[in-house]
Amino acid sequence: MSEASSCHTLPLAVTMGDPAGIGPEIVARMFLRRPAQRRWIVVGDALVMGHALAARDPVARVRRIATPAEARFDDGVLNVLASSECVALPPVGRVSAESGRAAYAAILTAIRLARGGAIRGMVTAPIHKEALAAAGLHYPGHTEILAEQAGGVDVAMMLANEDIHVVLVTIHCSLRDAIRRADHPAQMVAIRLAHAGARALGIERPRVAVAGLNPHAGEGGLFGDEEARIIVPAIAQARSEGIDASGPWPGDTVFMQARQKRFDVVVAQYHDQGLIPLKYMGLAQGVNITLGLPFVRTSPDHGTAFDIAGYGVADSSSLETAFDYALRLTGAAA
Incomplete structure (x- = not known):
């Protein structure tokens, strides 16, 4: 060349x-x-x-x-x-x-x-x-x-700063639509692109944490069944593909754990779940990367x-x- x-x-x-x-x-x-x-x-x-x-x-x-x-x-x-x-x-x-x-x-x-x-x-x-x-x-x-x-x-939005990387399952839509759109295919797109995006940033084997949709990640089904019905099977499929995915993790603690370097990238279920913690840390170093x-x-x-x-x-x-x-x-x- x-x-x-x-x-x-x-x-x-x-x-x-x-x-x-x-x-x-x-x-x-x-x-x-x-x-x-x-x-x-x-x-x-x-x-x-x-x-x-x-x-x-x-x-x-x-x-x-x-x-x-x-x-x-x-x-x-x-x-x-x-x-x-x-x-x-x-x-x-x-x-x-x-x-x-x-x-x-x-x-x-x-x-x-x-x-x-x-x-x-x-x-x-x-x-x-x-x-x-x-x-x-x-x-x-x-x-x-x-x-x-x-x-x-298939694309996904990754938001990144010096401390955490976040990929969204759903992006610009109402919360009602986000719940409907966060189906198994959408989970797989986000998890796979989170893995690929983290690798593109130089992380050889990314640890992908998948956030739950409901409070306390559903609390064993007390607060909703989306975790057991949709998210858990998606994580299992991702792991069968060689992706180090885990969860679903409660949305109110998973970002703290990512900041403490337990995870390399968090898959968030909807726009504000992923962007509020990142933007709270400051806009000056925040970046949006379109994956896919x-x-x-x-x-x-x-x-x-x-x-x-x-x-x-x-x-x-x-x-x-x-x-x-x-x-x-x-x-x-x-």
Whole structure:
């Protein structure tokens, strides 16, 4: 394989996120904070990114590129592959169809580049679900867009920080729907991807703890039968496949045990069961990794923060951590 075609020489792509949120700001901030680590491009709107960059550093500028191959990384210029053409800056901190369309276009362009082998992987800045809906795009979040565009593959959301890794059985749906969707096939997808995701992060034999759905993991059937009827058989099947899975463990203690290094990854049954303990530990180092895709995708573990967008105070730490995870997962340094 030639150097030009090696994945290790390809750039990462960072999408700008919703242009009305903090996405463009934290992307610009990361670029300025890491002058020695700039082998990446932005997929987004050149007007939006130029404004965000100039607000942080009046001397800095962007370069419009049509393909990743046109990017240069040695002159301090931010390479922007234009996925949209805003004629004016979208209103900051407000939901708009224009922002939803621009954010969606950046995601689709980055996916196309990733699937075509033009980039090493993608890091996505936050999008706003209401802006997508205003644009007629009814997706609960990035994960569903990515799964659809990757051909409907089985995916799972892994949330990670320095202490724990969490994979969700169900993601963006009501609690009523989550209980219905947490069936045997969904358990197997989550457990298998948790095992594979932990291995991709360098854990040779991951210890996978599966959380129960009900309080006290059902308390022997007193609080529900989902554990005995669905989760226990899934764990047994996973173990027969060579996965070191255990449980079901009570949801109110399993994350503490994972933090104490008894487990390497926790499979949580629904969104808040898994994300509350992780986010309580802080957003700065939290990362969202989409497992099951044919390419690497990571994201900061926070939203668009419309309340502080445009004030120049947004913290880029989580985006930078997501960037570092993307490098780690692709086995190379920028």
